[in-house]
Amino acid sequence: MIIRSLNVERFKCFERLDLPLASLTLLTGFNGAGKSSSLQPLLLMAQALREEPVALTLPLNGALVRLGSAGDVVSLKQGGAITIGFSADQDSASWVFRHDRTLGSHGLRLLKSKFSFGETDDGVVQWSPPGVAHPLIKAIRDVIFLSGVRKFRLEAYPYPDNPSAVVGDVGCEGDHAAYWYVTRADEEVEKPRRHPSEERTTVRGQIDAWLKEIFPQAAVNAEALPGVSLAKLSFKLGRSPTWCRPSNVGYGLSYAFPLLVALICSKPGQVIVVDSPEAHLHPRAQSTMGRILAHFAAAGLQILIESHSDHLLSGIRLAVRQRVLSPSGVAVYFFSGIREDQEDGAPNRIEIREDGGIGSWPAGFFDQALKDLVELS
Numbered sequence: 001m002i003i004r005s006l007n008v009e010r011f012k013c014f015e016r017l018d019l020p021l022a023s024l025t026l027l028t029g030f031n032g033a034g035k036s037s038s039l040q041p042l043l044l045m046a047q048a049l050r051e052e053p054v055a056l057t058l059p060l061n062g063a064l065v066r067l068g069s070a071g072d073v074v075s076l077k078q079g080g081a082i083t084i085g086f087s088a089d090q091d092s093a094s095w096v097f098r099h100d101r102t103l104g105s106h107g108l109r110l111l112k113s114k115f116s117f118g119e120t121d122d123g124v125v126q127w128s129p130p131g132v133a134h135p136l137i138k139a140i141r142d143v144i145f146l147s148g149v150r151k152f153r154l155e156a157y158p159y160p161d162n163p164s165a166v167v168g169d170v171g172c173e174g175d176h177a178a179y180w181y182v183t184r185a186d187e188e189v190e191k192p193r194r195h196p197s198e199e200r201t202t203v204r205g206q207i208d209a210w211l212k213e214i215f216p217q218a219a220v221n222a223e224a225l226p227g228v229s230l231a232k233l234s235f236k237l238g239r240s241p242t243w244c245r246p247s248n249v250g251y252g253l254s255y256a257f258p259l260l261v262a263l264i265c266s267k268p269g270q271v272i273v274v275d276s277p278e279a280h281l282h283p284r285a286q287s288t289m290g291r292i293l294a295h296f297a298a299a300g301l302q303i304l305i306e307s308h309s310d311h312l313l314s315g316i317r318l319a320v321r322q323r324v325l326s327p328s329g330v331a332v333y334f335f336s337g338i339r340e341d342q343e344d345g346a347p348n349r350i351e352i353r354e355d356g357g358i359g360s361w362p363a364g365f366f367d368q369a370l371k372d373l374v375e376l377s
Contacts, residue, residue, distance in 0.1 A: 001088055001135040001269055002302055003042075009083040012037040012073055017346060022331035024297035025304045026313065029335030029347065030364065035306045038335075038347075039273055040065055040073075041084045042143060042304075045095070049141035050165065058097045058108040064145050064172060070099045070108055081111065088136045092116040139271055139302075142166045144262050148275035148306075151175040152246045152254030156230035157222075168266030174258025178222040178231035180265045181207065185222075189264055192299035203264055210260050210292060211253075214285045220257060233257075251280035256289070263296045271302045278309040290315020294325040310366040321356030334365045 006019045013034050027035040047062040060067045067073050074082045080099025085092065093115045100109040117134055144166060150173055151157070157178035160169065170177040185204040194201060198209035211218050219236045221243065234243035235253050246254040262272055277293065278286040290312040297303050307313070313332070319325050333347040351359025361367065 001139045003086050003088050003136070003139055003271060005087045006038070006042060007083070007085040007087070007094070008041050010074060011041055011082045011084070014038075014346075019333070019347075020331060020349075021302070021304065023302055023329040024294055024316065024325060025331040025333070026316065027304070027306045027333050027335065027347070028308060028313070028366075029333070030337055033335035033337040034347070035335050036275075038333075039304060039306060040067065042086075042140065042271075043145055043273065045084055045086075045140050046143040046145075049137065056110045057100075058095075058110065060108065064143075074099055074108065082108070086136060086140060088139070090116070091134070091136050093134075093136055093140075139269070142267075143271045143273060144169050144266055145172050145273045146170060146174060146259055146262060146275065146277075147172045148279060149173055150251075150255045150258060150279075152251065155245070156225055156228075156232050159229040159231070168262050168264075168270065170258040170262045174255075177258035177261040178233040180261050181220070181222040181233075182224050182231045184265050190268065190299075193264060193296060206264055207257075207260050210264070211256070213288050213292060214256055214281065215253060218253060220253075252282070252285065255279045256281065256285075260292075263292075263301065266301065268300050269302070271304070273304045275306045276308070277305055278307060278312045283311045286311035287315035287318070290317075291319045291322075291324065294319030294330075297329060298325045310369070313366065317352060317356035317358075320352055320354065327352050327354055334362060336362070336364055 002023060003021055005021060008014055008017045014037065017038060019038055027038060029035055043065040044058060044060070047064045048058055051059065060069070060073060070080065074080055081096055083094060083096050085094030095113045096111045097108040098111045100107045117136070154175065157175050159179045160171065160176045163179065168180060170180060181203070186202050188201050189203055189206045193206070195206055195209035198205055200206065208219055211220060215237070217238045220234070222231050222233045224231055233246055235246060235249045236243050237249060259274060259277055266272065277289055281289060286309050293303055293305065294316050316330060320327055320330060330352050332350040332352060334350055335347040348362055350365065353359060
């Protein structure tokens with residue numbers, strides 16, 4: 001199940017946003033221009049659908065995202081209502097939430113819902129058609145989100161409270177990655193997600209192989225600690241025989257490891273949202289990360305990225321040029337904020353051609369290096 005589009009109305013800075021999505025979608029642009037706000041509706045809906053029992057209110061503060069009060073996310077001038085919708089092929093689902101003062105400042109109540117795959121009237125208030133576990137609803141509910149912040153100073157890493165809820169969910173800060181490594185290390189990785197030159201087909205072997213693409217001669221290991229629901233994580237660099245704790249090997253390894261675990265251990269077709277997958281990586285490694293993400297998108301995952309890295313974009317472009325992923329499998333959006341000729345702040349879609357070239361290059365789109373070089377010359 002590929003979520004083909006995200007549609008929101010009156011959410012934060014957007015009066016209306018219609019964002020077509022691809023297997024690999026990259027959001028980039030100026031700070032404060034709406035990149036995070038474009039992904040937050042998906043995280044909000046995943047957060048709400050995971051609640052048991054599912055309430056008729058939209059939780060603005062939870063495990064995936066914390067947005068504050070109703071006034072922080074919805075324009076009260078428009079009746080205090082927001083719409084969040086998704087489509088996938090011939091199916092669609094949308095929900096309308098309205099600010100309800102009886103719920104306090106944090107209250108957004110479900111007003112109505114509409115589903116194209118069920119016999120549900122517009123005015124019926126429910127999260128999904130009764131008795132229907134539809135793939136689109138499941139795709140939204142089971143989103144894996146990895147934020148731009150990782151936990152890397154822990155002595156031991158905790159197990160998730162409910163590991164069966166979302167398989168491969170490494171946690172927003174990556175702190176459950178060690179658990180998935182421990183429990184899945186000797187399981188087989190499906191063929192499309194395997195490293196092309198690695199003979200070992202297990203999770204352990206594949207994570208080592210992909211990790212070496214980013215950090216040559218690096219290795220990782222995790223082991224369960226007896227008597228407690230904790231796992232110890234260690235890394236090794238170069239030819240050194242010494243295993244080191246994450247805080248002693250640099251941030252790059254600690255930031256990349258949870259993402260690789262999520263890419264390898266998640267279910268086929270999983271939606272993975274990643275903030276700054278290039279964080280703390282050398283430019284060469286950033287480019288490599290772009291190609292790795294393209295590989296996993298081509299292998300059946302849907303990956304949504306927020307990034308400021310031109311090197312990551314170059315890696316994705318190279319993957320398209322090398323036919324790892326087709327141009328139709330990539331969507332790149334440039335957020336420049338509200339301009340004089342554009343009142344709603346909608347982003348520009350940047351075309352990626354078959355040769356990896358850029359169809360158009362708007363001002364501000366990864367052009368700062370060239371500007372600086374011109375000034376230095």
